[in-house]
Amino acid sequence: MKTATPQMARAINDRLALDLLLEHGSLTAPQLRALTGLSRPTVSDLIERLRVNGLITVVGESGEDRRGPNARVYGIVADxxxxxxxxxxxxxxxxxxxxxxxxxxxxxxxxxxxxxxxxxxxxxxxxxxxxxxxxxxxxxxxxxxxxxxxxxxxxxxxxxxxxxxxxxxxxxxxxxxxxxxxxxxxxxxxxxxxxxxLAAVAEHRAGAAQGRRDFVLLWLDEWVGAAVTLDGRLRRGASGGAGEITTLGLRNGSLCDLLSAEFIDGLDEESLAARIAEGAFVSVAVLDPGLVVLGGETGRSGGDVLAARVGEHLASLSPVPTQVRASTVEGxxxxxxxxxxxxxxxxxxxxxxxxxxxxxxxxxxxxxxx
The missing domain is CATH 3.30.420.40 (ATPase, nucleotide binding domain)
Incomplete structure (x- = not known):
């Protein structure tokens, strides 16, 4: 069994500390020790190493009455x-x-x-x-x-x-x-x-798909598209065509014609949900992602109500259990x-x-x- 070299271990510890500072904004040395489980000398060494390399700096102190290294608050050098x-x-x-x-x-x-x-x-x-x-x-x-x-x-x-x-x-x-x-x-x-x-990346990092390894984003806006994430990674396909579903034929026409914004004006919510479910069914049947996120203007504006109705229609089409959620990415x-x-x-x-x-x-x- 190959063991990590001291240099590799230092690099792993440094990146762990930097990721925690990105997540929390700023931390003291005791907080870094508690979050990483590393020893006092190891944390002291990595803090000094990161400071010398210009990656972190002191951004304040944790208390007015405290002095010394343990009171210093560290943050990433933002620029x-x-x-x-x-x-x-x-x-x-x-x-x-x-x-x-x-x-x-x-x-x-x-x-x-x-x-x-x-x-x-x-x-x-x-x-x-x-x-x-x-x-x-x-x-x-x-x-x-x-x-x-x-x-x-x-x-x-x-x-x-x-x-x-x-x-x-x-x-x-x-x-x-x-x-x-x-x-x-x-x-x-x-x-x-x-x-x-890219919208799927945002959904995975800061939206309705956080914490999920597998999901499909169905994009419903001026145009229609999809993106696939499996095992935590965005999948593009051999030619970059994964998720290119605009020409997918449904019972009453192509998916693009039936779901793009200019073609759904005037539809009642039940009819819209049925159309979306029919379009999502293909991805669910082939990939079994466990989660379909409805993005774009239509998905976001429909919110939880539309997502729930799509989920009901999808359940009637496929025996595969699939959650349907509206996008929660802001902006x-x-x-x-x-x-x-x-x-x-x-x-x-x-x-x-x-x-x-x-x-x-x-x-x-x-x-x-x-």
Whole structure:
């Protein structure tokens, strides 16, 4: 049996302490000892090591009457790294920048051209180059801060090998090899990810799927999509097509036609729940995830009532026990997922080995407050 070397043990202990500081915000040495189970000398050594390496600093004292090392409160050096999450929709680009603790430090929004050409029926192209629009928004949100990682969420299937979009996504100004162009324009590593996959990351880290190893996110918004998490990891499939359910045929038409926002206006809740259950049934029958999360505007606005009715309809279609929950991620789930993913990259690079997080496509392996 292979045993850990002293160097490996120190790295594991350091990352454990850093993860606890990320979770709690700040801790004293006695609190670190209690939470880690490590000895006094080991905790003293790791604190000194992390301070020398510029990863933590003293942020206060635990009591006015106490003095000495045990009274010091330690926190992570927040500006050690900054990351950006980018949500590229068909009508706007939204950017949020956070420090390495997940605290938001900047944001920006850029509108995109909307509407469709009367001649071709395709989305009108923006007068501004999309690469420049995204880069300018990232630059505004970051200010003078240097970025460690940028994660971009956008509609469409992302090739897990090249990291580029495999199909047209209808975003005005999107073009082949846009990711490469962004990487030349932005002075930081840039990763592209499917937007529903990022929403699933947010749901897993801070929403209705916290603590679950397996679940399917059904995205119900202006467009319809799904994302799959199995054994705690986001699954993209061999070609990046896992969850691409828009063309799935149901009894009365395609899933996209029956569940996208423009087609469900005027439906009563019972009819809507039946449609959603029929769409979710395929994932449940094949994957047995145990949990289906309803995301997007329709899923969130329907809340627990809609989720309960979908669960009833789903139970009548499948003998497999499956919980159905409404999304509980606050705000923009896609943007949160992009930030979580970018932070995972930064934590891996700056802090070292830690818990396995979803690895973005086309990238090397590597919490959010508003």
């Amino acid at each position: 050690r790294a900054h990351v950006a999450g980018v949500d590229v929709r068909r009508d706007a680009v939204n950017v949020t920048v956070a420090d390495i603790t997940g605290r938001t430090v900047g944001s920006a929004t850029r509108p995109l051209a909307t509407g469709r050409s009367r001649v071709t029926g395709r989305p009108r192209r923006s007068g501004d180059d999309l690469v420049e629009v995204i880069a300018d928004a990232v630059g505004e949100a970051a200010g003078a801060r240097r970025l460690h990682a940028v994660v971009v969420g956008a509609p469409g299937m992302v090739d897990p090998h090249s990291g580029e979009l495999a199909t047209d996504n209808g975003v005005p100004g999107w073009r082949p090899n846009l990711l490469q162009a962004l990487r030349h324009r932005i002075d930081a590593p840039v990763t592209l990810e499917n937007e529903v996959n 923009n789930a896609i943007l949160h997922g992009a930030l979580f993913t970018a932070l995972s990259i930064a934590h891996q690079d700056v802090f070292g080995e830690g818990p396995v997080q979803p690895t973005p496509p086309g990238s090397a392996p590597a919490t959010i407050s508003g």
